[in-house]
Amino acid sequence: MQAxxxxxxxxLLQSLGEVLSRGLHLPLPxxxxxxxxxxxxxxxxxxxxxxxxxxxFLLQHLSLLFVPVGVGVMTHMAILxxxxxxxAIVIVLSTWISLAVTALVLRxxxxxxxxPDGGGNASAPPAVTEEARHx
Amino acid sequence: MADFVQxxxxxxxxxxxxxxxxLVVYVIAQAFYGRMGQAAWAxxxxxxVVVLALGLTxxxxxxxxxxxxxxxxxxxxxxxxxxLAWPLWQRRVVLRARWGRFCLASLAGGAAAALSATALAWLxxxxxxxxxxxxxxxxxxxxxxxxxxxxxxxxxxxxxxAVLTGMVGALSGKYLFDLLRIGRDATGxxxxxxxxxxxxxxxxxxxxxxxxxDAGAWAxxxxxxxxxxxxxxIPLVARxx
Numbered sequence: 001m002q003a004x005x006x007x008x009x010x011x012l013l014q015s016l017g018e019v020l021s022r023g024l025h026l027p028l029p030x031x032x033x034x035x036x037x038x039x040x041x042x043x044x045x046x047x048x049x050x051x052x053x054x055x056x057f058l059l060q061h062l063s064l065l066f067v068p069v070g071v072g073v074m075t076h077m078a079i080l081x082x083x084x085x086x087x088a089i090v091i092v093l094s095t096w097i098s099l100a101v102t103a104l105v106l107r108x109x110x111x112x113x114x115x116p117d118g119g120g121n122a123s124a125p126p127a128v129t130e131e132a133r134h135x
Numbered sequence: 136m137a138d139f140v141q142x143x144x145x146x147x148x149x150x151x152x153x154x155x156x157x158l159v160v161y162v163i164a165q166a167f168y169g170r171m172g173q174a175a176w177a178x179x180x181x182x183x184v185v186v187l188a189l190g191l192t193x194x195x196x197x198x199x200x201x202x203x204x205x206x207x208x209x210x211x212x213x214x215x216x217x218x219l220a221w222p223l224w225q226r227r228v229v230l231r232a233r234w235g236r237f238c239l240a241s242l243a244g245g246a247a248a249a250l251s252a253t254a255l256a257w258l259x260x261x262x263x264x265x266x267x268x269x270x271x272x273x274x275x276x277x278x279x280x281x282x283x284x285x286x287x288x289x290x291x292x293x294x295x296x297a298v299l300t301g302m303v304g305a306l307s308g309k310y311l312f313d314l315l316r317i318g319r320d321a322t323g324x325x326x327x328x329x330x331x332x333x334x335x336x337x338x339x340x341x342x343x344x345x346x347x348x349d350a351g352a353w354a355x356x357x358x359x360x361x362x363x364x365x366x367x368x369i370p371l372v373a374r375x376x
Contacts, residue, residue, distance in 0.1 A: 064158075065215055091299050
């Protein structure tokens with residue numbers, strides 16, 4: 001029953017997000033508006049309790065959800081065989097660049113954050129500064 | 136034999152086939168991944184896609200026929216994006232205390248992804264619509280499709296690029312982080328998870344979740360932030376250019 005209520009909440013908020021996104025011509029897609037709405041609604045125990053198991057289930061199996069789109073690769077073989085190598089270079093390099101930039105920027109910012117910044121609360125994992133091991 | 140062929144023709148044309156095939160292949164791929172000690176190369180999405188695409192090609196089954204069943208799984212991407220609010224909510228205390236830093240890292244990583252992809256695509260002389268479909272490749276597939284549509288790219292192609300990006304991130308992230316000397320302490324896992332969620336969206340986040348629960352939560356947080364930023368900023372920047 002809980003799971004049923006949970007998925008109902010998710011779909012309801014996604015639909016509401018879709019209505020708001022299209023109705024108000026927001027730059028955000030419907031599901032993203034739905035996510036923001038859920039973030040606001042989660043403080044309400046009724047939503048919180050019910051959404052939790054469904055959200056955890058969906059996110060745990062998130063990678064399965066990409067399989068149908070992934071198989072769609074087969075329909076784009078024409079473009080991929082024509083530009084395959086170049087597309088592969090773009091995808092691999094830019095993914096590495098983005099991974100490296102994000103990880104290094106966040107680590108640098110969190111190292112600075114090791115000094116108290118006022119808001120560090122109990123449930124915050126300690127921002128352990130890694131011992132100076134960079135060469 | 137003729138009966139068997141008839142039965143196959145019937146079965147392969149019902150939605151039941153696409154849905155069942157996807158789940159069966161994925162469950163096996165997942166078990167294989169577990170057997171291999173969750174080695175990056177044994178990524179279940181990668182192998183599921185390879186096996187299914189090969190199977191469909193060999194049996195002469197058209198993608199739309201397959202998708203008529205697989206769409207029920209595909210559909211769940213929408214509610215899954217909504218569900219991303221959950222990890223954000225769980226981390227709300229840290230998020231509130233450090234939101235500026237997370238936003239900054241998310242913006243830096245997202246900008247690096249979109250700008251490097253379009254710059255490289257332009258340098259290599261890829262056609263304009265392919266270039267535009269590459270721009271949102273670090274955002275999770277359903278959002279990437281929406282963004283590509285707004286830019287004038289090809290939504291289906293954008294989704295494929297997003298999935299490929301996710302696989303590259305999930306496959307190679309570990310080695311790249313080791314190379315960059317990102318540690319395996321609390322800050323290290325945060326940086327690894329957050330980077331995977333930012334650069335390799337849901338597939339990267341799924342990988343992070345399997346390797347380390349904490350990294351997985353940071354990846355989900357990064358994914359949520361990236362979705363919000365990218366869907367607002369990529370079309371905006373594209374209009375300004």
